[in-house]
Amino acid sequence: MTVIATESLSKRFPRVTALDRLSLDIGPGVTGLVGSNGAGKSTLIKILLGLSPATEGRAAVLGLDVATEGAAIRERVGYMPEHDCLPPDVSATEFVVHMARMSGLPPTAARERTADTLRHVGLYEERYRPIGGYSTGMKQRVKLAQALVHDPQLVLLDEPTNGLDPVGRDEMLGLIRRIHTDFGISVLVTSHLLGELERTCDHVVVIDGGSLLRSSSTSDFTQITTTLAVEVTDSDDHPDGTDAVRRALTGAGVKLVGLDGLDAAGLPGAGHILLVEATGEETYDLVRDSVAGLGLGLIRMEQRRHHIAEVFRTEEAPQAAVAATAGAGEQKGSGRDEH
Numbered sequence: 286m287t288v289i290a291t292e293s294l295s296k297r298f299p300r301v302t303a304l305d306r307l308s309l310d311i312g313p314g315v316t317g318l319v320g321s322n323g324a325g326k327s328t329l330i331k332i333l334l335g336l337s338p339a340t341e342g343r344a345a346v347l348g349l350d351v352a353t354e355g356a357a358i359r360e361r362v363g364y365m366p367e368h369d370c371l372p373p374d375v376s377a378t379e380f381v382v383h384m385a386r387m388s389g390l391p392p393t394a395a396r397e398r399t400a401d402t403l404r405h406v407g408l409y410e411e412r413y414r415p416i417g418g419y420s421t422g423m424k425q426r427v428k429l430a431q432a433l434v435h436d437p438q439l440v441l442l443d444e445p446t447n448g449l450d451p452v453g454r455d456e457m458l459g460l461i462r463r464i465h466t467d468f469g470i471s472v473l474v475t476s477h478l479l480g481e482l483e484r485t486c487d488h489v490v491v492i493d494g495g496s497l498l499r500s501s502s503t504s505d506f507t508q509i510t511t512t513l514a515v516e517v518t519d520s521d522d523h524p525d526g527t528d529a530v531r532r533a534l535t536g537a538g539v540k541l542v543g544l545d546g547l548d549a550a551g552l553p554g555a556g557h558i559l560l561v562e563a564t565g566e567e568t569y570d571l572v573r574d575s576v577a578g579l580g581l582g583l584i585r586m587e588q589r590r591h592h593i594a595e596v597f598r599t600e601e602a603p604q605a606a607v608a609a610t611a612g613a614g615e616q617k618g619s620g621r622d623e624h
């Protein structure tokens with residue numbers, strides 16, 4: 286079943302091509318749309334909502350044509366915009382009830398749905414206070430609640446983790462995951478951070494300069510590698526057990542792999558982890574025998590998975606990957622100029 290389909294979709298502004306012949310086929314579940322700033326993510330969302338016309342190509346959301354059935358799409362789809370757009374002088378409850386009424390819910394249903402939805406996103410007593418005094422995390426929750434209040438089939442979330450600290454970001458990602466697992470609502474969530482989508486999404490679409498770079502299931506991105514992660518104990522004889530094993534394995538001709546600065550993101554306590562290139566079963570035996578020979582304990586020896594960011598380090602879009610993993614690149618306008 287297709288939730289979002291685009292066919293050679295382009296959007297040209299006078300000086301920039303924001304989307305360039307983009308063809309996508311997105312199914313149910315949680316899908317991440319990743320791209321550096323200016324890649325065309327918000328432009329795509331506005332076209333999918335029927336709010337902005339495409340220059341060329343076609344798109345359908347839940348089987349409805351974006352060019353002619355925008356109102357029907359917006360009845361069935363929730364939208365969380367990227368930028369701060371909340372009125373400061375009303376409470377979350379008043380605002381979300383208003384949005385529910387705008388979506389056609391009768392007054393009692395609107396109030397009930399509002400209470401349920403605000404509780405679901407983690408806003409309790411504070412929901413009666415004016416939004417102007419809220420933290421960024423609370424405002425993001427209000428924006429999420431108004432996207433969910435009319436019980437949509439699909440929500441489009443534009444950079445929901447923007448401006449959040451690591452704890453707030455994890456909480457928001459957990460909420461997003463539960464939108465699908467608890468309510469069966471499909472989600473398209475944009476981000477410029479590849480790493481956070483890896484944990485949250487079933488499927489990831491990567492765009493750069495308005496074009497499709499890759500669309501695959503998260504598990505395809507994070508396939509098993511031939512690298513073994515090895516962790517050992519220390520001992521009185523070998524106070525740095527990791528180093529002793531490193532020397533033993535190198536002496537036995539085993540190739541060790543560098544982490545390329547990805548250790549902190551990849552594996553907890555990665556300073557104590559050796560990455561070993563496995564050439565076959567014999568590599569496992571050699572590691573086991575070397576560790577035992579040194580009188581050390583083997584804490585773990587496991588095949589490592591790729592992280593999405595690594596895939597892009599080695600593939601065709603090094604610039605997009607760097608921008609996406611760095612997460613701080615705020616440069617606009619990576620869309621290409623018209624010729």
Ligand SMILES: Nc1ncnc2c1ncn2[C@@H]1O[C@H](COP(=O)(O)OP(=O)(O)OP(=O)(O)O)[C@@H](O)[C@H]1O
Nearest residue numbers: 298301303321322323324325326327328618619620
């Ligand atoms: N109304 C507009 N007029 C002219 N150019 C626009 C307009 N809206 C977007 N653009 C340009 O189109 C390109 C894509 O912008 P878009 O906002 O879709 O990117 P994005 O991937 O959502 O990035 P960000 O997260 O920074 O918003 C950018 O170069 C942007 O400057």
